[in-house]
Amino acid sequence: MSLPPAVVLFDLDGTLVDSAPDLAAAANRVLADHGRPPVPYERLRQVVSKGGRAMLAVSFPDLSEPQREPLLPVFLRYYGEALVRESTLFDGVEALLAALDARGIRWGIVTNKPEGLARGVVEGFGWRRRCAVLVGGDTLPTRKPDPAPLLHACAALDVAPARCLYVGDDLRDVQAARAAGMPCVAALWGYREDGDDPLRWQADHVSAHASQVLEHLP
Numbered sequence: 613m614s615l616p617p618a619v620v621l622f623d624l625d626g627t628l629v630d631s632a633p634d635l636a637a638a639a640n641r642v643l644a645d646h647g648r649p650p651v652p653y654e655r656l657r658q659v660v661s662k663g664g665r666a667m668l669a670v671s672f673p674d675l676s677e678p679q680r681e682p683l684l685p686v687f688l689r690y691y692g693e694a695l696v697r698e699s700t701l702f703d704g705v706e707a708l709l710a711a712l713d714a715r716g717i718r719w720g721i722v723t724n725k726p727e728g729l730a731r732g733v734v735e736g737f738g739w740r741r742r743c744a745v746l747v748g749g750d751t752l753p754t755r756k757p758d759p760a761p762l763l764h765a766c767a768a769l770d771v772a773p774a775r776c777l778y779v780g781d782d783l784r785d786v787q788a789a790r791a792a793g794m795p796c797v798a799a800l801w802g803y804r805e806d807g808d809d810p811l812r813w814q815a816d817h818v819s820a821h822a823s824q825v826l827e828h829l830p
């Protein structure tokens with residue numbers, strides 16, 4: 613009996629989309645509102661895959677977490693106003709997605725970005741019809757590193773986790789995949805802070821370029 617076809621699930625920021633320019637612009641707009649100078653782009657870029665709260669922590673290190681919390685909806689609103697202005701695809705991503713489509717391999721997105729914003733990015737890159745499933749950070753009560761979003765995507769596509777491959781650029785992506793029983797690839801082309809070492813994340817595979825992902829299909 614042949615195996616059912618594989619499905620590839622992707623993290624969004626730092627894996628498919630280099631969204632750092634638009635997210636950094638939103639963070640710097642919040643800083644400007646408070647009369648503060650912009651934070652260097654390279655510093656903001658490092659923490660994009662750790663989410664909006666991490667970007668605000670880098671931007672307002674002197675504020676406590678509760679003090680920063682009201683800034684999050686403002687940051688997300690600014691980002692939503694300019695979602696795919698400067699964001700681009702990482703090298704090799706479009707070719708990878710085209711190869712998956714050509715082979716009839718379904719692919720989808722499981723991100724911690726709020727679903728509405730993620731949907732806007734999907735629309736912005738013209739993927740609406742191609743992306744088989746989209747799970748955002750607020751789709752369910754829990755998000756990565758919890759495995760629930762990955763399992764939700766599997767259920768939506770009626771595929772077993774073991775027949776999927778999850779590709780992500782952050783430790784929590786690998787943790788979520790492992791907890792879901794899903795093979796995973798750590799994407800070395802994504803966002804990292806000094807001290808983050810994807811080779812120690814216990815991913816099944818690490819890839820330096822999107823073109824290598826196909827080699828790891830389950």
Ligand SMILES: O=C(O)COP(=O)(O)O
Binds near residue numbers: 661662663
């Ligand atoms: O918005 C975030 O928290 C990061 O998004 P990601 O999960 O697509 O890297």
Ligand SMILES: [Mg+2]
Binds near residue numbers: 625626
């Ligand atoms: Mg990411």
